[in-house]
Amino acid sequence: MNSYGVLIQASPEEILMAAEPSELNIIELGSWENISDVVVVLPEIKDVDLAVEKLKLWKVKFFVGNTYNVAKRLVEASIKFFPNQSFIVRVLCFWKNIDLKYVDLMVEQMANSSYDFVTGPIDFNITMCADIASIEKINEIADFEGDSPLINRARFNPFGFMDVNNQKYKVCYLEPAPKYSSEKVKQVLSSKRNHPENEFFGRDYAGSRYHFLIDYIPTGVKVLDIACGSGIGTNLISQKASFVLGCDYDSEYIKIAQDRFGHSEKMQFLRADGQSFLWEEGGFFDVIVSLHTLEHVPDDKKMLLALRNNLKDGGLLILEVPLLSNRPLGQPINPYHIKEYGFLEVHQLVEEFGFSIVRKIGCSRGFTTDANSARDAIQVHAVKL
Numbered sequence: 612m613n614s615y616g617v618l619i620q621a622s623p624e625e626i627l628m629a630a631e632p633s634e635l636n637i638i639e640l641g642s643w644e645n646i647s648d649v650v651v652v653l654p655e656i657k658d659v660d661l662a663v664e665k666l667k668l669w670k671v672k673f674f675v676g677n678t679y680n681v682a683k684r685l686v687e688a689s690i691k692f693f694p695n696q697s698f699i700v701r702v703l704c705f706w707k708n709i710d711l712k713y714v715d716l717m718v719e720q721m722a723n724s725s726y727d728f729v730t731g732p733i734d735f736n737i738t739m740c741a742d743i744a745s746i747e748k749i750n751e752i753a754d755f756e757g758d759s760p761l762i763n764r765a766r767f768n769p770f771g772f773m774d775v776n777n778q779k780y781k782v783c784y785l786e787p788a789p790k791y792s793s794e795k796v797k798q799v800l801s802s803k804r805n806h807p808e809n810e811f812f813g814r815d816y817a818g819s820r821y822h823f824l825i826d827y828i829p830t831g832v833k834v835l836d837i838a839c840g841s842g843i844g845t846n847l848i849s850q851k852a853s854f855v856l857g858c859d860y861d862s863e864y865i866k867i868a869q870d871r872f873g874h875s876e877k878m879q880f881l882r883a884d885g886q887s888f889l890w891e892e893g894g895f896f897d898v899i900v901s902l903h904t905l906e907h908v909p910d911d912k913k914m915l916l917a918l919r920n921n922l923k924d925g926g927l928l929i930l931e932v933p934l935l936s937n938r939p940l941g942q943p944i945n946p947y948h949i950k951e952y953g954f955l956e957v958h959q960l961v962e963e964f965g966f967s968i969v970r971k972i973g974c975s976r977g978f979t980t981d982a983n984s985a986r987d988a989i990q991v992h993a994v995k996l
Contacts, residue, residue, distance in 0.1 A: 612645060612715060612718070612719050612722075613722065614645050614646065614647040615645065615646060615647060615693075615696060615700055615718050615722075616646070616647050616648045616649070616650070616689075616692060616693035616696055616700065617640050617646055617648075617649045617650075617700045617701075617702060617741070618649075618650055618652050618674075618685055618688055618689060618699060618700065618701050618702075619635075619636065619637065619640065619649055619650065619651045619652065619701075619702055619703070619704050620652050620681070620685070620701055620702070620703050620704065621635070621651050621652070621653055621662075621703070621704035622653070622654065622656075623653060623654075623656060623657070623658040623659045623661065623662035624658065624662075625704050625705060626651070626653070626662040626665055626666060626704070627658060627661060627662055627665065631669075632669045632671060635704045635705060635707070636702065636704060636705070636706055636707050636709060637649060637651070637669070637671055637704070639707075639709070639711075640702070640709070640711075643711050645711075645715050645718075646711075648672065648692065648693075649671070649672070650672045650673065650674055650688055650692045651666055651671055651672070651673045651674070651704065652673070652674045652675075652676065652684055652685060652688045653673060653674070653675045653676075654675070654676070654677070654678045654679070654681075654684065655675050655676065655677065655678050656678055659675055663675065672692065674687070674688035674691065674692070676688060679763065679766065679767055680753055680766045680767070681766065681767050681768065681769065682749050682750070682752045682753035682765075682766050682767075682769040683750075683753035683766070685699055685701060685749060685769075686699070686746055686749055686750045686753055689746055690746070696746075697745065697746055697747075698718075698721050698722070698743055698744060698745055698746060699742075699743065699744055699745075699746055699749055700714070700718060700741050700742075700743050701741065701742045701743075701744075701770065702741050702742070703738070705738075706738045706739070707802070708738070708739050708799050708802065708944065709738075709739055709740065709741065710739050710740060710789050710939065713731075713739075713740055713785075713788065713789055714740055714741045714743075716785060717729045717730075717740065717741060717743050717785050718743060720783055720785055721743045721745075721783075724783070725781065726745075726781050726782065726783045727744060727745050727748045727773065727780040727781045727782065728742070728743070728744040728745070728748070728770065728773040728774070728780055728781070728782045728783070729743040729744070729782075729783045729785055730742055730743070730770070730774060730782070730783070730784060730785070731784065731785065731788055731938075732784040732785070732786060732788050732938070733784065733984065733985075733986050734936055734937040734938055735784075735788045735936060735937075735938045735939065736936035736938070736939065736940065736944060737976075737986070737987075738944060739939060739940075739944070740788075742770040744769070744770060744773060748769075748773065748780065749769050752765050752766060752769040752772060752773075753766060753769070760819075760822035760823055761978075763822075764822075764977055764978060768976055768977055768978075770976070771975060771976030771977055771978050772978065774975055774976060774978075774986065775975050775976075775978045775979075775980045775984070788938050788939070789938065789939040790937075790938045790939055790941075791938075791939045791940060795939075796940050796941070796942060799940060799944070800940070800942065800944070819843070819844065819847075819977075820844070820902055820931070820974075820977060821843070821844035821847045821848065821900075821902075822847065823979050824900070824902075824929055824990070825847060825848065825850075825851065827927075827929065827970075827992060828848060828851050828852065828898055828900075828929075829851070829897070829898070830851050831851075831852070831853045832851075832852055832853060832897035832898050833852065833853060833854045833855070833895060833896050833897050833898075834848050834852040834854070834855040834856070834896060834897065834898045834899070834900060835855075835856050835858065835890065835895075835896045835898070835899045835900070835921055835922075836848055836855060836856065836857045836858070836900045837858050837859075837885050837888075837899060837900065837901045837904055837918070838858070838859055838860070838885065838901065838902065838903070838904035838907075839857030839858060839859050839864070839868060839880065840859060840861075840864050840868075841864050841867040841868050841871070842857050842864075842867070842868025842869075842871060842872045842880060844900070844902070845857035845868065845872065845878060845880070846871075846872045846875075846878065848900065849872075849875060849877060849878045852877070852898075853877060854877050854878075854879075855877065855878050855879075856878075856879050856880075856881060856890065856896075857878070857879070857880045857881070858880070858881050858882070858883040858885065858888060859880075859882065859883075860882065860883070860884055860885070861882075862882045865880050865881065865882045868880040885901070885904055885908060885914050885917060885918070886908050886909075886910055886913045886914045886917055887913070887917060888917055888921070889917065889920055889921060890921055893920045893921060894920070894921070894922065894923050894924070895921060895923070896921050896922055896923065896926060897922075897923055897926050897927070898926060898927045898928075898929065899918050899921060899922050899926070899927070899928050899929070900929045901918060901928070901929070901930045901931070902929075902931045902990075903931055903932065903933065903988070905930065905932045905952075906932055906933055906943075906948045906949060906950055906951055906952070907947060907948065907949060908949065909949060911950070911960070912960070912963075912964070915960065915961070915964045916964060918930075919964050919965060919966070919995060922995045923995070924995055924996075925994060925995060926994070926995050927992060927993070927994060927995075928961075928966060928991075928992070928993045928994075928995065929990065929991075929992050930957075930961065930990065930991050930992075930993065931974060931988055931989070931990040931991075932951070932952050932957055932988060932989060933945075933948065933951045933952065933987060933988050934951060934952060934953070934954065934985055934986070934987055934988055934989055935950075935951035935952060935953060936951075936987075952989070954982070954985070954989055957989055957991060958971075958991070961991055961993050962993075965995065965996050966993035966994060966995055966996065967993060967994050967996055968991050968992070968993045969992050969993065969994055970991070970992035971989065971990070971991055971992075972989070972990040972991075972992075973985030973986075973988075973989060973990075974986075974987060974988035974989065974990055975987060975988075
């Protein structure tokens with residue numbers, strides 16, 4: 612097959628955290644026989660100059676472009692470095708276990724077909740392949756006009772947008788996709804992984820997960836945002852709530868949140884363990900938001916009980932957890948996840964603790980979709996009985 616170039620999407624912090632390029636996927640990709648070259652693509656944000664200096668020391672090619680319009684950034688980088696390539700091959704820098712033989716097949720499919728986008732099947736862990744899309748289609752997304760959460764998220768993650776809009780775009784979910792043996796699974800999981808749990812940037816704009824759920828939060832209610840991180844989502848919730856408490860186990864996150872948002876009288880931040888936290892006498896909150904928290908705690912049932920005890924009768928729980936990808940591992944590759952869930956398992960667990968599910972929303976790369984089409988997460992809205 613013909614060789615192809617790869618764009619490695621990264622944030623400055625991801626580059627600065629790595630002591631050497633082997634801690635990311637730069638070396639593996641650059642040495643693969645069918646990859647002609649790799650280019651690290653960075654957003655123009657704080658510390659990007661420091662990241663660029665590091666890449667220069669590593670003798671790695673780089674491109675710095677539009678901060679939140681990732682589609683535009685990737686198109687411009689591709690045109691500059693791979694002018695004869697009609698499609699973009701994109702990976703994230705911390706995807707350390709990419710199946711490059713499978714990626715070769717994906718590129719071959721893209722090069723010899725009329726598909727707009729080639730990716731792994733819905734049950735395949737996309738951190739172990741690549742996203743391959745027509746430059747023409749990515750450029751169309753880059754030129755989307757408007758400022759809605761959906762448009763902002765589309766420009767920020769054009770591949771995810773095409774994934775959930777597969778009736779509009781010609782998408783190939785390439786089969787057969789790999790399914791590893793137990794020996795290969797052990798080998799992959801024993802290798803050193805660089806997998807950040809949180810986005811280093813990309814939440815502080817009008818396309819975050821919180822922007823998609825804010826419409827489900829009534830005006831004037833009291834809200835608990837558990838695992839609030841640096842408080843960006845908590846601050847957004849405060850625009851509708853009469854009071855919002857942001858809690859996180861990480862004291863560093865709480866300090867950042869307090870420094871940035873702690874001046875608001877109707878917003879507080881507190882370090883707490885979600886498995887045991889109880890605010891005041893209990894039953895205080897009208898709404899609890901828990902996005903990607905349950906998978907981190909040793910006892911998810913204990914945490915669900917704690918969430919229930921903090922919620923008023925008839926109160927709303929908005930819970931989002933990651934779905935377990937069946938292929939190629941059938942186990943979580945994210946070292947921060949104690950477990951990941953099956954769709955029915957989430958349903959049964961929530962109902963076991965006295966909640967009635969009123970809404971199920973699928974999540975694919977930060978986009979909402981039909982629950983049955985969810986790639987990587989499921990969000991349930993449940994009322995306390």
